[in-house]
Amino acid sequence: MPSGCAECCGSTQASYCLCNKTKSMFYICPGHQAFDDLSEKRDDMCCICCNVQGTTIKPFFARGDLPCLKSVSKSWCCSSRCSCPLDDEQPGRCSLCPCCALPGGCCAAVDPIPEAAYGGFESAERKVTPKEEHVFCALPFCICTLFVPDSPEDGWGVEDKCTCCCWETKNYGMMPPQKRGAADQDIMINFGAANNCISPTTLLKYVSRTSCCYCAVTAFKSCCPCCAPCCICAECPTMHCKCAIPCDEDVPCALALCGLSLCGTNDYYKPMYCSCKTKARDEVAMNKGGMVGNEMMSRA
DSSP, rough: OSSSSSHOEEEEEEEEETEEEEEEEEEEEETTHHHHHHTTOTTTEEEEEEEEEEEEEOHHHHHHHHEEEEEEEEEETEEEEEEEESSOOOOOOHHHHHGSSTTTSSSSOOOOOOOOGGGGGOOOOOOOSSSSSEEEEEEETTTEEEOSSSSGGGGSSSSEEETTEEEEEEEEEBBSOOOOOOOOOOEEEEEEEEEEEEEEOEEEEEEEEEEEHHHHHHHOOOGGGGGHHHHHHTTTEEEEEEEEEEOOOOOOOOEEEEEEEEEETTTTTEOOOOOSOOOHHHHHHHHHHHHHHHHHHHHH
8 A cells, every 4th residue: 555645656667587687667756765765865856757777787596585587566556576486575375366365364465565676776877976077178058078087987888967947867878886795786787767857957958978988889889981980989088078058167168179278167177188298107106196105104
């Protein structure tokens, strides 16, 4: 029995097939048990209209932690659950006759579908926040930058996010999950998409991130000279492209060309290194190991 209107209107579904998991959430509003995790506790989130994610998971079925095949769903006043082999959510019961599920009947009632059956409501999307970005080119309302990933995991994946007034869309994929502990299910996020209704804070904003790994895959599939642009992209590092109307702190009203910042950039954005010679090897090593050396000296 739904606890309220929000839980009654929301729809949740998850399916497992060996090492693949698909999770779908629709019309999740405040008051639903999945809202806080999916909204990331954002104050501007009004309703999660659609949130879909497909991941590759660890073969926990090999040691009996998960079934080989499983499907759970809940919508309105109904729920559906299938499992092979049986598990806690589907212990095995029949209800051909209404009296079977009554108190004292041959089949005991089952508990509501818990959050663990979905592998958690929280999205596994990896959040990449560069410490600094190097401006490649910029025009009013638009800026393109390159950044050096802080970890190998941050160098994987592709994502884009578009906000128009009160509507927000997001797509992502080909990235490792945010949590990578021994007990976590997910290994790789294959695809993900979300459509949200939010409180309007800007007219239009678009942010995209493309990794070198994604470009390399695109280039690998290109086997003819006509696809040369894809091959060029294969040698590009991780790139951010951002557009905003009106301009904001993330997208300043700046002007830059071929890595040379002419005007308008803030302290967060750094110019591209331009010189006839690269930095000295000692200087590069000092920049990389300075913080580590200072920490070791402080411990000593």
